[in-house]
Amino acid sequence: MNKSLLIVFVKNPVPGKVKTRLSEEIGNEKATAIYLRCLRILREQIIPLDCDIWISFDRGIGDDTIWNSPRFQRRTQIEGDLGLKMYDDIRKAFKLGYEQVCLIGSDIPELNKEIIDQAFYHCGQEGVVLGPCYDGGYYLVGFGEGKLKGDYFHGITWSGSDVFNSTIIKITRHGQAFEKLPILRDIDTKKDLPDGWL
Numbered sequence: 001m002n003k004s005l006l007i008v009f010v011k012n013p014v015p016g017k018v019k020t021r022l023s024e025e026i027g028n029e030k031a032t033a034i035y036l037r038c039l040r041i042l043r044e045q046i047i048p049l050d051c052d053i054w055i056s057f058d059r060g061i062g063d064d065t066i067w068n069s070p071r072f073q074r075r076t077q078i079e080g081d082l083g084l085k086m087y088d089d090i091r092k093a094f095k096l097g098y099e100q101v102c103l104i105g106s107d108i109p110e111l112n113k114e115i116i117d118q119a120f121y122h123c124g125q126e127g128v129v130l131g132p133c134y135d136g137g138y139y140l141v142g143f144g145e146g147k148l149k150g151d152y153f154h155g156i157t158w159s160g161s162d163v164f165n166s167t168i169i170k171i172t173r174h175g176q177a178f179e180k181l182p183i184l185r186d187i188d189t190k191k192d193l194p195d196g197w198l
Contacts, residue, residue, distance in 0.1 A: 004051035004120050005093050007103040009077070009086070010039065010067075011058050019107070025190040026198065034197060038107045038187060039066050045113045047071060051120065052098070056089055083153035086141070090148055100124060102142035104131075109194060110184045111139060122179035123147075128171055131181035136161035139184055149174055 011018045013036050015028035023031040043066055046053060054075050055067045061074045077085040086103055093101045100123040102116065115131065119142045122129040127147040131140035141152075152170050156163055171178050185192055 001097065002050070002052045003097075003099040004123075005054065005098040005101045006046060006049060006051050006116065007054045007056050007089050007093065007101065008042070008046065008106055009056050009058070009103065010106045011035070012060070013039070017059075019187065021188050022190060022192075030198070034187065034193065035107065036066075037197070038109055041109050042104075042106055042111065043067075045111065046116065048113055049116060051100075054089070054093070056085075058085075082158040083156050087148075087150055087153040090141075090143065091150075094143075094145065094148060099145045100142065101148075102129070102140055104140045105186060107187045108133070108139045108184050109187070115181055115184075116140070119181060122181075126177040126179045128176050128178040129181060130164065130167065130171075130178060132164045132183045133186045134183060135186065135188060136165070137163040137186065138167065139186055140181060141167075147176065149176075 013032050015032045016023065018035045019031040022034060053072050055072045056075050056077050058077050060076050067074055078088050090101050090103060100120050102119045102123065104111065119129045119140055123142045123144040127144040129142040130138050132138050152167055156166050187193060
């Protein structure tokens with residue numbers, strides 16, 4: 001077992017169940033194709049990482065072939081809101097003996113191996129790391145051993161535009177140092193799509 005773990009939160013690519021805001025603009029099939037493209041880009045970036053990788057599904061482990069590899073441990077998230085799901089997976093990882101744990105979303109085409117490597121480095125330095133999104137959320141959260149607090153994931157309006165700032169307030173209230181990664185764009189609506197994706 002590696003001492004570092006990357007957890008990737010994914011959804012099964014079922015039309016009408018992924019990228020719902022984008023689906024309203026371009027239709028379910030195109031939105032699902034966009035999400036699959038994001039997954040393929042992410043897969044190529046994370047395969048070379050020097051860490052263990054969990055693929056954490058929101059609705060049970062799917063039959064897709066993207067993650068069918070010994071490189072990935074496939075798991076299912078618990079019931080509850082996003083904060084509870086994230087906290088549960090990260091807490092379980094530390095209980096298993098991991099010393100550094102980063103969790104990412106799966107719809108950020110700009111996210112690359114170098115940024116994730118930076119995140120693990122900062123987990124070992126400041127102890128907490130966050131990667132902000134332009135929409136006010138975050139695409140990555142990471143912790144060094146002993147730095148995880150359940151409070152960081154409670155009382156957050158996860159669909160709102162203040163997720164990153166609310167989390168920073170909670171972190172600083174604990175007197176915890178943290179590192180902020182480059183700001184990236186996640187794909188929620190048509191305006192978020194890179195040039196040439198439609």
